[in-house]
Structures are given as C-alpha cells and as structure tokens.
Amino acid sequence: MELALNLNLYKDTGASNENSSLEDNPFKDFEREITSIETILVQSLKEHQMNAPANFDYTKISVANIPSGTSQETLTGLFNPFGLIASIELNKHHAVIEYEETTDCWHALQNMNGFAVGDEFLVVELVK
Missing domain, CATH: 1.20.5 (Single alpha-helices involved in coiled-coils or other helix-helix interfaces)
Known part of the structure; x- marks a missing residue:
C-alpha cells in the first residue's frame, strides 16, 4: 500500500x-x-x-536465372505488383514477360533485376 x-x-x-x-x-x-x-x-x-524515360518504348523483359520448379503463378505473383501482365512465356530457367504499359515494364526492370528467389538472383533485361 x-x-x-x-x-x-x-x-x-x-x-x-x-x-x-x-x-x-x-x-x-x-x-x-x-x-x-x-x-x-x-x-x-x-x-x-520514377517514370520511365521519354524514349522508353518497351513492354517486354527477359528474366533469367529462375530457380528450378518456379511456376508461372509464382512469376505472376512476383511481377504483377508492377502492372498488368499481358503474357508470360516460361521455359525452365528463363521467362519473357510482357506488360500492357511501358511504365510498368520500366518499374519491373528497375526493381526486379538482382532480386533473390530462393538461392538465385534474377537477371532482368529488356527484350528489344
């Protein structure tokens, strides 16, 4: 007390x-x-x-170094936050992802290159 x-x-x-x-x-x-x-x-x-440069007119990116067993659904989940995906072509350790908008493609390229998935680091480049 x-x-x-x-x-x-x-x-x-x-x-x-x-x-x-x-x-x-x-x-x-x-x-x-x-x-x-x-x-x-x-x-x-x-x-x-930031917005894509004015001369940036690309909608496709190449994604390499994808870990074995990665599904299209997993890739969609990883890349969908950047914008509406028009298509994904997945072959074992490589994919081509096409966006509806160039700005979305730019954001994916800027943010996902070097992104860790499992023990691998994605290599993301433009498809010209």
Whole structure:
C-alpha cells in the first residue's frame, strides 16, 4: 500500500529522475531508429517509382536465372505488383514477360533485376 501511494505521489507531483524517460518508454531509441529506417525506405521507393524515360518504348523483359520448379503463378505473383501482365512465356530457367504499359515494364526492370528467389538472383533485361 505504501509503495502504491509513493508511486501515485511521484506521478502527481511531476517529480522525475534520470531514468523516468526510460521507464516510460524503454523502446524510445528503437522506435526512433525504426522511424529513421522507414523514412529511408520511403525515399528509396520514391526514387525507384520514377517514370520511365521519354524514349522508353518497351513492354517486354527477359528474366533469367529462375530457380528450378518456379511456376508461372509464382512469376505472376512476383511481377504483377508492377502492372498488368499481358503474357508470360516460361521455359525452365528463363521467362519473357510482357506488360500492357511501358511504365510498368520500366518499374519491373528497375526493381526486379538482382532480386533473390530462393538461392538465385534474377537477371532482368529488356527484350528489344
């Protein structure tokens, strides 16, 4: 009972000690780091979401180094976030993906080249 009263008195008087901020939120520094990392990630995403250059007139990409057993559904799941896919031609370790829009093709090229799938890193290039 005496401890509870002392805690209430501590809170009511606004008294503080050097550890009060740590006791109030022990993850304060961690939360600051997370916020900093989120800011960096958002900025990076904005840089990668830039529009395609004006002379970029391609809708097809070649995807190499695809791990064995990768299905067309898996590729669709990986590349669909960048835009509407018109077609996918998959042959063992290689695929050609065609997008409806040139901007979508650009975003896929910028974001998926070097992307890790299993133990492999995708090699994404334009099909001219």
